[in-house]
Amino acid sequence: MTNRRYIIGGNWKMFKTPAEAASAAKALKVKLINVENVDVVVCPPAVDIVPVVEMLKESTVRVSGQNMHWEDDGAFTGEISAGMLKDAGCDYVVLGHSERRHVFGETNTEVNKKVLKALARGLKPIFCVGEKLEEREAGKTESVVGAQVREGLAGVSVESADDLVIAYEPVWAIGTGVTATPEHAEDVHRYIRELLADVFSPGLASRLRIQYGGSVKPSNAESLLSRENIDGALVGGASLDPDSFTEIVKAAENLST
Numbered sequence: 001m002t003n004r005r006y007i008i009g010g011n012w013k014m015f016k017t018p019a020e021a022a023s024a025a026k027a028l029k030v031k032l033i034n035v036e037n038v039d040v041v042v043c044p045p046a047v048d049i050v051p052v053v054e055m056l057k058e059s060t061v062r063v064s065g066q067n068m069h070w071e072d073d074g075a076f077t078g079e080i081s082a083g084m085l086k087d088a089g090c091d092y093v094v095l096g097h098s099e100r101r102h103v104f105g106e107t108n109t110e111v112n113k114k115v116l117k118a119l120a121r122g123l124k125p126i127f128c129v130g131e132k133l134e135e136r137e138a139g140k141t142e143s144v145v146g147a148q149v150r151e152g153l154a155g156v157s158v159e160s161a162d163d164l165v166i167a168y169e170p171v172w173a174i175g176t177g178v179t180a181t182p183e184h185a186e187d188v189h190r191y192i193r194e195l196l197a198d199v200f201s202p203g204l205a206s207r208l209r210i211q212y213g214g215s216v217k218p219s220n221a222e223s224l225l226s227r228e229n230i231d232g233a234l235v236g237g238a239s240l241d242p243d244s245f246t247e248i249v250k251a252a253e254n255l256s257t
């Protein structure tokens with residue numbers, strides 16, 4: 001990390017009722033009150049967004065959706081739109097998370113439609129990419145991640161791309177307790193930055209933040225975040241506990257000062 005601000009996200013996945021989410025948000029508001037030089041984002045389930053936003057008023061912690069549909073509205077039972085997330089108080093939305101891709105079958109083309117709509121509606125996409133174990137073992141990490149980046153970001157203008165956050169989350173490291181080594185993560189992050197330079201421009205690529213995700217915890221946060229091309233973390237399991245999430249944010253803060 002050079003002079004970029006770290007961005008630490010907490011992906012709560014399908015955990016926490018509205019009451020539990022509000023209580024976690026309240027704890028984070030207090031614990032992170034003095035954190036100024038790190039961007040912190042929590043990603044609660046959709047029904048928790050309104051109470052979490054309410055609780056985080058007057059806090060620097062921002063709120064993100066976990067997914068959205070690419071249409072503005074319509075007969076899409078079970079879906080939510082970018083406009084709804086924005087109006088509920090979200091600044092960000094996670095798009096293309098591996099659980100969406102591999103459990104719910106989202107394609108690069110669908111993720112791309114979502115990225116374009118999010119940007120058009122003023123939401124910052126946390127755009128996730130990452131290879132599966134068999135792809136990694138077959139030496140296909142770069143081709144899989146390359147296609148996800150190129151197809152997922154097709155048609156994004158250089159002007160709007162400043163709002164993007166990229167999350168590299170190797171599927172084999174998510175929720176497994178197996179973390180990518182800082183070396184592996186750094187290699188893929190560097191590759192993604194080169195791709196972004198090609199897709200957009202070298203200047204923009206150097207500004208865009210690339211988070212690492214996959215079993216990030218307080219004990220490994222510093223070794224990952226201290227790598228040159230790792231600009232933040234997207235944290236699942238360890239974000240559910242406000243104490244361990246705070247420790248990860250503090251690791252980023254310590255590296256920033």
Ligand code: PGA
Pocket residue numbers: 011169173174175176177213214215216234235236237238
């Ligand atoms: P994990 O999840 O930290 O539990 O591995 C990360 C993610 O899916 O964003």
